[in-house]
Amino acid sequence: MALSTAFTKMFGVRYPIALAPMGGSAGGALAAAVSRGGGFGFLGGAFGDPEWLAREVPIVAGTDSPWGVGFLTWGIDVAVVERALEYGPRAVMLSFGDPSPYAERVRRAGALLILQVTDLEEAEQAVDLGADVIVAQGTESGGHGARNGRSTLPFVPAVVDLVDPVPVLAAGGIADGRGVAAALVLGAAGALIGTRFQATTEALVAPSITKAILEGRGRDTERSTVLDIARGSRWPAKYPARTLGHPYLDQWRGREAELAADPQARQNYQDDVARGTVPPLPVWAGEAVDLITDLPSAAELVPTLAAQTEEALTRAGRR
Known part of the structure; x- marks a missing residue:
């Protein structure tokens, strides 16, 4: 079974699996491993620290695989986005805040614009801004998200219906191929996965x-x-x-x-x-953390997730 979707065709990747741009921990090695494995790797650019980008971008840019960078929209300015675009990412992902000051700059640079949304109003804005892909984030996700957001299962198809024909990636509570399969059945073109990739050998975590x-x-x-x-x-x-x-x-x-x-x-x-009484950083983790029991390379994890996805879809078809 081929896992070909609007997302895989748009980005030229083998599998409809993308790395969430987790601030700091999704560095160049992790993004590169995901891309080498057949998915799409995003750098976790967070607030756009220039030293961090200068160190991590060459790692992923040297793989000859498509990659992108994600930012926290509420905490950046135009200079941050323009600096990142100089590195030539295939896509820029913006999350949490008003992306309108940056959308046209991303498109002018020839990068694809990916906007993460947490409610239908944000989804409508993403369409109006010409997003190439929209990420529908459910409340099961690890890290930050909407206070009054909706669960992934009902939220994703609502966004899919609203923004059609713009491809949608599902995010939140997805940590294995069954979750990716569910996202595809809900009408998404793929899945954006965070916590599962935190537990890989390439993640920049303690x-x-x-x-x-x-x-x-x-x-x-x-x-x-x-x-x-x-x-x-x-x-x-x-x-x-x-x-x-x-x-x-x-x-x-x-x-x-x-x-x-x-x-x-x-x-x-x-x-x-x-x-040392408390850890230096909180442990960002989604509700699907129960499903994470090993520490593979991300390059090996991506095809494993894809195989699980195909198996889940085949099993569902038999039923």
Whole structure:
């Protein structure tokens, strides 16, 4: 069974699988491995740190495979996007915020424009801005997402119907080929996968993060703003983050306003990090973390996911 979709044809890749541009952890080696494996690798450009990009872009750009870069739209400016476009990415993905100041610049540079959306209003805006691909992110996803978003299962087909014929990638709670197959059945042209690729040999994460993901369970994940407030992060409160359990979640759950108004509590967090009492970073993880039990190379994982997808679709067809 060939996994040919509008996405694979548009990007010239073998499988309808893309790496989520996870800030910092989706570096050049991971993006390159995903692309070599037959998927599409995105660098996690986050806020567009020029030193980070200068270090990581050559790693993926030297593979002769298509690649892209993703940014946090609320935290960048035009100069960041223009700098990234100088590297010649096949696509630029923008998430969380108003992408309108950047859309035309991306298109003028000859890159494909990919916009991640968390509700139907954002999906309509993405169509109006001429997005080449739209990512429909469900609330099961790890990391940041909409406070009042919708689950992947009902959200993806709603976006597919609304934006047709623009190809849609499903995101959120997808960690194996069964999830990719489900996305295709829902009408998506592929899947954007994050947490599963965190647990690969090429991911730029500390061993403690990898260990936590391999041992984590979906029931232990929680979407909250507590850790962003404690860390002094600039993330807008409308985008809480799904993470694994954390002592500060237990201490401050439901007391977010109090935490935000207490500078000593935030200093205590920094002191706890320095002492090693709490991890340096939260463990961003989606609800499908239960399905992640090994640490493969991403280049090997992509065709494995594709084979699982074909098997799931074949099995469903027999039934």
